[in-house]
Amino acid sequence: MRIPPRGGPLRWCAEVGLGLYRSVVLVGLTCVVPLVAVPVGIGGARLAGSWTAGLDAPLAVRMLATLGEGLAVAFWIAAALFIVYPLTSRALARAARRCAAEWLEVRHEVHYRSVPPVTRMATGAWWDGEEYHKTEREARRRAAVHARFHDPQLHWDGLWAVVASVTVLPVSALPLLALGLGIYLAVTPALLGYGIALIVAGLLAAPFAWRILRPVATRLLGPVPRTRLSRRVEELEAIRADLTQAQAAELERIERGLHDGAQARMVAMGMSMGAAEQLVDSNPDAAKAVLAEARATSATALAELRTLVRGINPPVLAERGLVDAVQALALDAAVVVDVLTRVPSRPERPVESAVYFAVAELLANVAKHAEAERVTVELSYATRTLTATVEDDGVGGADPAAGSGLSGIERRVHAFGGRLEIDSPAGGPTRITVAVPCELS
Amino acid sequence: MRIVVAEDLFLLRNGMVQLVEAFGHTVVAAVESGPATLEALLEHRPDVAIVDVRLPPTFSDEGLQAALAARRAVPGLPVLILSQHVEQLYARELLADGHGGIGYQLKDRVLDAEQFLDALTRVAGGGTALDPTVVSKLLARPTRADPLAALTERERSVLELMAEGLSNAAIAGRLFLSEGAISKYTTTIFAKLGVVTDDDTNRRVRAVLAYLEATGRSEQ
Numbered sequence: 001m002r003i004p005p006r007g008g009p010l011r012w013c014a015e016v017g018l019g020l021y022r023s024v025v026l027v028g029l030t031c032v033v034p035l036v037a038v039p040v041g042i043g044g045a046r047l048a049g050s051w052t053a054g055l056d057a058p059l060a061v062r063m064l065a066t067l068g069e070g071l072a073v074a075f076w077i078a079a080a081l082f083i084v085y086p087l088t089s090r091a092l093a094r095a096a097r098r099c100a101a102e103w104l105e106v107r108h109e110v111h112y113r114s115v116p117p118v119t120r121m122a123t124g125a126w127w128d129g130e131e132y133h134k135t136e137r138e139a140r141r142r143a144a145v146h147a148r149f150h151d152p153q154l155h156w157d158g159l160w161a162v163v164a165s166v167t168v169l170p171v172s173a174l175p176l177l178a179l180g181l182g183i184y185l186a187v188t189p190a191l192l193g194y195g196i197a198l199i200v201a202g203l204l205a206a207p208f209a210w211r212i213l214r215p216v217a218t219r220l221l222g223p224v225p226r227t228r229l230s231r232r233v234e235e236l237e238a239i240r241a242d243l244t245q246a247q248a249a250e251l252e253r254i255e256r257g258l259h260d261g262a263q264a265r266m267v268a269m270g271m272s273m274g275a276a277e278q279l280v281d282s283n284p285d286a287a288k289a290v291l292a293e294a295r296a297t298s299a300t301a302l303a304e305l306r307t308l309v310r311g312i313n314p315p316v317l318a319e320r321g322l323v324d325a326v327q328a329l330a331l332d333a334a335v336v337v338d339v340l341t342r343v344p345s346r347p348e349r350p351v352e353s354a355v356y357f358a359v360a361e362l363l364a365n366v367a368k369h370a371e372a373e374r375v376t377v378e379l380s381y382a383t384r385t386l387t388a389t390v391e392d393d394g395v396g397g398a399d400p401a402a403g404s405g406l407s408g409i410e411r412r413v414h415a416f417g418g419r420l421e422i423d424s425p426a427g428g429p430t431r432i433t434v435a436v437p438c439e440l441s
Numbered sequence: 442m443r444i445v446v447a448e449d450l451f452l453l454r455n456g457m458v459q460l461v462e463a464f465g466h467t468v469v470a471a472v473e474s475g476p477a478t479l480e481a482l483l484e485h486r487p488d489v490a491i492v493d494v495r496l497p498p499t500f501s502d503e504g505l506q507a508a509l510a511a512r513r514a515v516p517g518l519p520v521l522i523l524s525q526h527v528e529q530l531y532a533r534e535l536l537a538d539g540h541g542g543i544g545y546q547l548k549d550r551v552l553d554a555e556q557f558l559d560a561l562t563r564v565a566g567g568g569t570a571l572d573p574t575v576v577s578k579l580l581a582r583p584t585r586a587d588p589l590a591a592l593t594e595r596e597r598s599v600l601e602l603m604a605e606g607l608s609n610a611a612i613a614g615r616l617f618l619s620e621g622a623i624s625k626y627t628t629t630i631f632a633k634l635g636v637v638t639d640d641d642t643n644r645r646v647r648a649v650l651a652y653l654e655a656t657g658r659s660e661q
Contacts, residue, residue: 295552302549306526315526319495319502324530331529332578 019175019206022103026172026210029096032088033081033165040080044073085158086149093157093221096164100217103210108222111231113151115144152224160220171212178202239415246412250312257308265301269294317356321346325356326377326388334367335375335392342380344440351416351438355388358409358420358434362390365405370394370430387435396428409434442466442488442565447478447504448523449496457491457551464558475503482511482518489565493548494524494531505531517542519564524548527575536569541646544570544606560606569606569646576604579649591633599626604649 048069055062090112100106116129118139125132126139130146133139148154179202186195223231272294279287309315317325323341330337346352359377366372372394380387400406400422410420418436444466448454451473458468470481475496482490490511496503508520521544522535535543544564550572551557560570571579580601592600595616602612609627613620627645636647 298552299549302547310526315495315524316528316530318500320530328528328530331533 015207016203019208019210020179022099022210023172023176023206025099026096026168026213027176029092029099030161030164030169030172032084032092033161034169036080036084037077037165040077041073044076045069048072081162085161086154089157089161090154093160096160096213096217097221100213100221104214104217106214106217106221108217110153110221110223111227112153113147115140115147118143152227156220156224160216163220164216167216168212172210175202175206175209178205239411242411243415254308254312257304261304261308262301265297265304269297269301272297313353314356317353322352322356323379326359326379329356329360329363330377333363333375335372337363337375337377340376340378343386344381346441347381347386347438348441351386351436354412354416354418355386355434355436358413359388359390361405361409362432362434365398366390366392366394366430369398370396370428372428372430381440384439385435385437387433389431389433391429391431393429395426396424396430397426398422398424398430398432406432442561443469443485444561445469445478445481445485445487445490445492446471447473447481447490447492447496447507449473449493453493453548453551460551460554460557461491461561464554474498475507478504478507479510482507482520483514486515486518489519489521489561491521491523491561494522502531505534509534512538512540516540517567519567520544521546521561521564521570523551527572527578529575529578532571532575532579536646536650539647539650541567541569543646545575546570546572547574563606563608568608569604569649571605573605576601579604592630596626596630596633599623600630600648603627603630603645606645 052062052065052069055065057065097108097110100108118126118128118136120136121127121132125134126136127133128139128143128146131142133142178198182195182198182200182202184195185191185198188195222228272290276287276290276294279290314325314328316328320328323343326341327339330339347355363375363377366375370392372392375390375392378387378389378391380389398406400410400420406420406422413420413434413436416436416438418434421433421435422430424430424432442461444461446454446457446461446468448457448471454471454473458471461468469485469487472478472481473496475498478490478492478496481487490508492504492508494502494504496507505522508522512518512520516538517540519542520535522531523546524531525548527545527547532545535545542564544560546557546560550560563570580597598616599612602615607615609620609623613623616623627648631644631648634648636644
């Protein structure tokens, strides 16, 4: 339904119509609990009342009996709801979530438990993750039932159903009730005025009543608080696994670099020196040649070590910090890079290093894929977050899925609780932002 | 020459002292920290100083900062900076004052005693001795208003060697040309880069500087 943009009678009509429609939907989504609880309550109260009808006893005894009746009725209502909510609340909560997302932009990421696979044991019994069964079919059925009805999210949805029925339901039903009652009164000749007043009140309330959904949905339609924590733990575990993997790979790379490079060359140099020692008396010229060779080897070893060190922790970064290291990167880049910085002092070292390598990777990407002429790198620090933005006027279409190292950057930045934002439409310009929360030294 | 050596590693410091003394120079001070370097430079006013970039107490770029500070106090004080790695950024900072008398080389270069002493003498004479790796980086940089566009391939290679601080004779030797040809090239290079001074050493430094200026600085 399209709402006309500006105010005016047409817009009001649309708003009222929309409001009424949404009220009807919300009433439909939240009326299940009362539909069960109210008849059970009324019937139960009648039945329980019949037990003590005509009871002639002191006041205290009658009060006790009434209390007992009340408790019995409450128990029946609870039992009825206990049967109904597992069957209905998941579907209703999902529908309500869709409404909240479409109407109010309140979005929740919710996960229901998935059915675990069943496995056959050596004994021939089937294990469903909880208990043994004789047949596979039985095990599957039980696993499905268990996953569905022992899901904490389902219980949380049940709580939503109960709370919504006493908050969302009455408020969103108000305009509908006012309209209905107003129309009923309006056809009664003597009460026409009251009827019209009620109809107008109902119409005026219609655009607003359904908005009760927002506060309740925000609090109760999300994931179970407990699973929110466990999700975070899962996330952190994944990050830790990534980090340890990356660290192990890095150590291996360094070890291999030293072993195959500098170490091997040192051995070669030692051998050359030994040979020179042998030759120095008998054939000085040959000894000189061997020594010259040894020196050349040492130069190569040094160059290799330099490259290795640059990959571990670039010397400029260690000596000068992030801002100057990025300046140095910009100077060495194959395209013209402008650096704008608003970072008052040095960030924490690990963050500094992560951001530096991210920027280095991004600049390398620009050189490789973007065909850009101008690149701007912007470093800034605000609200305890260090932000690096790399912008180029290239062809765009940067995609983390395309294995351009962007996913690696993302993982590294995630480890510090940061984020990577990519804005790269085909045809450019590309703007990639790395933001990491940190303290400045 | 009177030389100050600033290097924190004992072995290397000793090695350098012995090396320059073997060539008949005197080491007036051998220091091992940033503040001491600045003090020694200002006190002794050496003919040339050999300074390591990374010095205690902070092990950041103390040596470089000390050299820059000393050159602010004594313009043109000849300094040869040594480092395990060479960075364009540092080279630009060193060259920025335009006084010459600057060397910036990889520590590996010390291994070749003659080249090292040659660089030292050039710096002491007010010339430049930049490491070839840094020069190639400096001149490989893409530029906005490319002054190199005006230069021919041959002029460019002459400029590169000039930036390393070689004399016309040395450049002629490297490029297998006559010295006269090189001086012709240098004249056209100066003209194209718009460098006008009389002092030749200074002019050579300025040619490189003019080029760097034209490459445009990153805004701070």
